[in-house]
Amino acid sequence: MNTLAEENYLKAIYKLASLTESVSTNQIAASLETKASSVTDMLRKLSDKTLINYTRYQGVSLTEAGEKVAINIIRKHRLWEYFLVEKLNFKWDEVHDMAEEMEHISSNELIDRLDEFMGFPKRDPHGDPIPDCNGQFKINDLKPISAMAVSARGIISGVRDHSSVFLQYLEKQGLIIGKKITVKEIISYDNTVVLQMDNKVLQISHEVANNLLIAI
Amino acid sequence: MNTLAEENYLKAIYKLASLTESVSTNQIAASLETKASSVTDMLRKLSDKTLINYTRYQGVSLTEAGEKVAINIIRKHRLWEYFLVEKLNFKWDEVHDMAEEMEHISSNELIDRLDEFMGFPKRDPHGDPIPDCNGQFKINDLKPISAMAVSARGIISGVRDHSSVFLQYLEKQGLIIGKKITVKEIISYDNTVVLQMDNKVLQISHEVANNLLIAI
DNA sequence: GTAGTTTTTTAGACAAGTCTAAAAATAATA
DNA sequence: TATTATTTTTAGACTTGTCTAAAAAACTAC
Numbered sequence: 001m002n003t004l005a006e007e008n009y010l011k012a013i014y015k016l017a018s019l020t021e022s023v024s025t026n027q028i029a030a031s032l033e034t035k036a037s038s039v040t041d042m043l044r045k046l047s048d049k050t051l052i053n054y055t056r057y058q059g060v061s062l063t064e065a066g067e068k069v070a071i072n073i074i075r076k077h078r079l080w081e082y083f084l085v086e087k088l089n090f091k092w093d094e095v096h097d098m099a100e101e102m103e104h105i106s107s108n109e110l111i112d113r114l115d116e117f118m119g120f121p122k123r124d125p126h127g128d129p130i131p132d133c134n135g136q137f138k139i140n141d142l143k144p145i146s147a148m149a150v151s152a153r154g155i156i157s158g159v160r161d162h163s164s165v166f167l168q169y170l171e172k173q174g175l176i177i178g179k180k181i182t183v184k185e186i187i188s189y190d191n192t193v194v195l196q197m198d199n200k201v202l203q204i205s206h207e208v209a210n211n212l213l214i215a216i
Numbered sequence: 217m218n219t220l221a222e223e224n225y226l227k228a229i230y231k232l233a234s235l236t237e238s239v240s241t242n243q244i245a246a247s248l249e250t251k252a253s254s255v256t257d258m259l260r261k262l263s264d265k266t267l268i269n270y271t272r273y274q275g276v277s278l279t280e281a282g283e284k285v286a287i288n289i290i291r292k293h294r295l296w297e298y299f300l301v302e303k304l305n306f307k308w309d310e311v312h313d314m315a316e317e318m319e320h321i322s323s324n325e326l327i328d329r330l331d332e333f334m335g336f337p338k339r340d341p342h343g344d345p346i347p348d349c350n351g352q353f354k355i356n357d358l359k360p361i362s363a364m365a366v367s368a369r370g371i372i373s374g375v376r377d378h379s380s381v382f383l384q385y386l387e388k389q390g391l392i393i394g395k396k397i398t399v400k401e402i403i404s405y406d407n408t409v410v411l412q413m414d415n416k417v418l419q420i421s422h423e424v425a426n427n428l429l430i431a432i
Numbered sequence: 433g434t435a436g437t438t439t440t441t442t443a444g445a446c447a448a449g450t451c452t453a454a455a456a457a458t459a460a461t462a
Numbered sequence: 463t464a465t466t467a468t469t470t471t472t473a474g475a476c477t478t479g480t481c482t483a484a485a486a487a488a489c490t491a492c
Contacts, residue, residue, distance in 0.1 A: 242468095272457085273457060273469080
C-alpha cells in the first residue's frame with residue numbers, strides 16, 4: 001500500500017502529465033504547494049517503488065503501475081463527490097475538500113459498491129469523467145466556450161477551474177451543467193462572449209469562457 | 217484539529233474508561249497494540265492540549281473536551297458502519313476496518329448529513345448506540361445472555377465482541393439482531409446455555425452467552 | 433563557448449510518532 | 463520494612479515527510 005503523501009504525489013503527476021508533455025519538479029512543487037527539495041525526495045521514493053520513471057534533472061512520468069494508482073484515486077475522488085452532491089445534497093462548490101480526504105479510504109470493494117449504489121455514474125458533479133473499476137473512462141471530449149464560433153450551440157457539461165469562487169459565480173449566473181447555450185457574439189476588443197440561455201442574454205469574460213466546457 | 221494518532225488514543229481511552237475506573241498506560245498500549253513508552257509520549261502531548269487529565273504514574277482520564285472528541289469519533293464510526301451495512305450491503309463482520317478509516321474524515325457537516333440521509337439511526341449494525349450530533353446517546357441498556365435466568369425471554373440486540381470470527385459464528389447459527397430467544401436451561405457443569413429460537417433448540421457456550429446482548 | 437540565470441538536487445535539520453534499553457516510581461510480598 | 467516484581471517513564475535512536483541553504487546541473491543569451 002501507499003502512504004497518503006505518495007498518493008497525493010501520484011495524483012498530482014497524473015494531472016500535470018495530462019496538461020504538459022514532461023512533468024518537472026517545480027511543477028509538482030507548485031501544484032502540491034510544497035518545496036522542490038521535498039519533491040525530489042519523494043520522487044526518489046516513488047522511483048524505488050517503480051511507480052514513476054525518474055532520472056535526475058530529466059523530469060518524471062508515471063509507470064503503468066503508478067498510473068493505475070493515480071486513476072484509482074481519481075475514481076474514488078469523483079465517486080465521493082458524486083455521492084456528496086447527489087445523496088447528501090451538498091453543492092458542487094462545497095465537496096472538493098471532503099472528497100480530497102475520502103479519496104484515500106483504501107478499500108476498493110467499498111468504492112465498487114458505492115459505484116453500484118449510485119448506478120454507475122459516468123461523470124462527477126463538475127462534468128469530469130469517472131473511471132470504472134478497471135480504470136477505463138472516456139477521454140474528455142469537452143471544449144471550452146472560448147473555442148466556440150458565433151451562433152454555435154452547446155450544452156454546459158463541465159468546468160476546468162474547480163475553485164469554489166468560480167463555481168459559486170457560475171451558480172449565481174445560472175450557468176450550471178445541463179443548460180443549453182448559444183453564442184450570440186464575441187466582442188473582439190477583449191473576447192467577451194455574449195451568450196443566450198433560456199431567452200436571457202448574458203456576457204461572460206474570456207477567462208470564464210475558457211474555463212466553462214461544452215459538449216460537442 | 218487533532219491528528220489521526222491523537223484521535224485513536226482518545227477513542228481508546230474513552231472505551232477503556234467505560235470498562236475500568238482508572239485507565240493505565242499499559243492498558244492503552246495493549247488496546248492500541250503499541251509500546252508503553254509510546255503511550256507515555258502521547259499522553260504528555262494530549263495533556264498539553266488539555267484533552268486528558270494526566271499526572272505521571274497516576275493513570276489518565278478524559279477532560280470534557282477530550283470526551284467530546286472521542287464521542288464524535290465513535291459517532292462517525294457507527295454511522296459509517298450503518299451506511300456500509302444498510303446502503304452498501306456489507307455484512308456486519310466486514311465493516312469494522314473500513315469504518316476505522318472513515319471515522320477520521322473530518323467534516324462534521326458531512327456526518328450530520330449522512331445521519332439525516334439514513335434517517336437518524338439509533339443503533340449501529342452491532343447494536344451499539346449512535347450518539348446524536350450533540351454527543352447524546354442512551355447508555356447501553358443491554359445485558360448478556362449469561363446474566364439471564366432459566367425461562368427468561370429476550371431479543372438479541374447487540375454484541376460485546378466485534379471480531380469477525382465471532383460475528384461470523386453468530387451469523388451461521390442464525391443468532392442475529394432482532395431474533396427472539398428463550399433460555400431453556402443452563403447446564404451447571406460449564407454454564408452452557410440452551411436456547412430456544414424459532415422453534416429450534418441450540419446450545420451456546422458461556423463464552424458466547426457472555427458476548428451476546430439482550431434487550432431488557 | 434563563456435557568463436549568468438534558472439532548475440534541480442544534496443546536505444543537514446526538524447517534528448511526529450514509533451521503538452529498545454535502561455532508570456525511576458509504585459505495588460506486592462516475605 | 464526490606465526486597466522483589468511490575469509498571470511507568472526517560473533517554474536516545476529511527477522513519478516519514480517536510481524545510482532552508484548551498485551546490486550542481488541544465489538552460490539562455492550574448
